[in-house]
């Protein structure tokens with residue numbers, strides 16, 4: 091059995107899309123990042139980076155103890171290898187996919203996240219126009235990268251739908267909130283519309299739609315403590331005694 095520690099965000103939905111596409115059985119373990127589940131000792135033993143998603147495979151191929159994995163890209167590579175689906179096995183084809191997975195993890199994911207953060211902030215923390223322009227432009231560049239890649243091939247890595255497509259898709263769904271117009275990127279839009287119609291993509295995107303924290307139902311104190319917990323996180327102290335020096 092696979093346990094997916096999950097909250098319904100684009101980074102989580104990449105993995106639910108893949109699980110749905112592969113048709114494997116999995117269990118969703120809610121990790122409520124608005125309540126601080128990502129900071130519990132149990133969760134940190136799976137992901138020392140206190141971020142969801144995380145995956146635990148209770149039946150790994152080597153028959154040994156459970157394997158736990160953090161970072162959505164690493165989880166998707168693991169699942170592609172475990173299921174033998176949506177990633178070529180020859181080195182040329184495999185590394186075509188791996189480089190797009192790494193591109194998404196190093197570029198599209200983090201910077202689109204910052205784009206959303208600064209755009210949502212408005213002027214509550216002072217003038218954010220420099221950051222908004224910087225990240226909105228960078229996200230625009232990403233849509234251009236995807237559009238060019240899809241100009242003469244149906245999927246990001248050629249003729250076959252792979253985890254490279256699945257990992258990029260959820261971060262594109264909120265294109266309007268990112269200050270973009272996908273009608274300017276017609277090859278991208280063809281791909282986006284096709285993926286949006288896939289039943290497994292729809293199922294993956296819908297996982298956890300009942301899981302939410304409603305800011306409107308929170309008191310000002312609760313909102314302030316949520317903000318203090320999520321923003322400006324700094325280093326968690328290491329144990330003082332008994333370590334390797």
Ligand SMILES: N[C@@H](CCC(=O)N[C@@H](CS)C(=O)NCC(=O)O)C(=O)O
Nearest residue numbers: 099101123141142143161162163320
């Ligand atoms: N690179 C990581 C990013 C994970 C990440 O940023 N997760 C966010 C939700 S999308 C989170 O857990 N945030 C909790 C927090 O900020 O404390 C991945 O792709 O798995």
